[in-house]
Amino acid sequence: MRKAFSMLTAIFVILIMATVGAFILNISGKSVKTTTMQYKKEQAALYARSYTELAIMAATANDSTVDECAKNINGHIGNFIDDLIGDGDGYSIETHIAYIGNGLVCGDDILNELPIVTPDSLHIIVDVYVTYKDSSLTYITYHRRTLQKL
Numbered sequence: 001m002r003k004a005f006s007m008l009t010a011i012f013v014i015l016i017m018a019t020v021g022a023f024i025l026n027i028s029g030k031s032v033k034t035t036t037m038q039y040k041k042e043q044a045a046l047y048a049r050s051y052t053e054l055a056i057m058a059a060t061a062n063d064s065t066v067d068e069c070a071k072n073i074n075g076h077i078g079n080f081i082d083d084l085i086g087d088g089d090g091y092s093i094e095t096h097i098a099y100i101g102n103g104l105v106c107g108d109d110i111l112n113e114l115p116i117v118t119p120d121s122l123h124i125i126v127d128v129y130v131t132y133k134d135s136s137l138t139y140i141t142y143h144r145r146t147l148q149k150l
Contacts, residue, residue: 033135036135037134037135040132040134040140041140041142043091043132044091044130044132044140044142045130045142045144047077047091047093047130048093048128048130048142048143048144049144051073051075051093051095051128051130052095052126052128052144052146054073054095055070055073055095055097055124055126055128056124056126056146056148056150058070058073058097059097059099059124059126059148059150060150069097069099070097071096071097072094072095072096072097073093073095073097074092074093074094074095075092075093076090076091076092076093077090077091077093078090078091080092080131080132089132089133090132091130091131091132092130092131092132093128093129093130093131094128094129094131095126095127095128095129096126096127096129097124097125097126097127098124098125098127099122099123099124100122100123100124100125101121101122101123121149122149122150123147123148123149123150124147124148124150125145125146125147125148126144126145126146126147126148127143127144127145128143128144128145128146129141129142129143130142130143130144
C-alpha cells in the first residue's frame with residue numbers, strides 16, 4: 001500500500017511540474033514575441049524620423065522655383081520580401097514630399113492656391129510610410145507626417 005501511495009504521489013508531482021513548465025514556456029514565448037514586435041515598431045519609428053530628415057535635406061538642397069524638386073525617396077532596409085510567403089525581416093520605406101507655396105513649379109496646384117500661405121513662405125509636407133512584417137507575416141505600416149517650413 002505504501003509503495004502504491006508513493007508512486008501516485010510521484011506521478012501527481014510530475015504532472016503538476018509539467019503543467020507549471022508548460023505555462024512558463026507559454027508565457028516566455030509570448031514575452032519574446034511581444035518584445036520582438038515592440039522592437040520592430042520602434043525601429044520603424046526611427047527609420048521614419050530618419051527619412052523625414054533626409055527628405056527635408058533633399059528639399060532644401062534643390063531650388064523649388066525650377067523643376068528640380070525632390071518628390072519621392074524610397075528605400076529598402078534589410079531583407080524585405082514583398083510577398084506573404086517569405087519571412088523577410090526588413091523594412092520598406094516610401095517618402096512623399098508635397099510643396100506648399102506660391103509660384104512653385106514643383107508644387108501641387110491645389111496646395112499652391114491655399115490662402116493661408118504668404119507669398120514669401122515655402123512649406124513642405126513630408127509623408128513617410130514604413131512597412132514591415134510582424135511575426136504572423138502580415139504587413140504593418142507606420143506613418144509619419146511632418147509639416148516643415150523651409
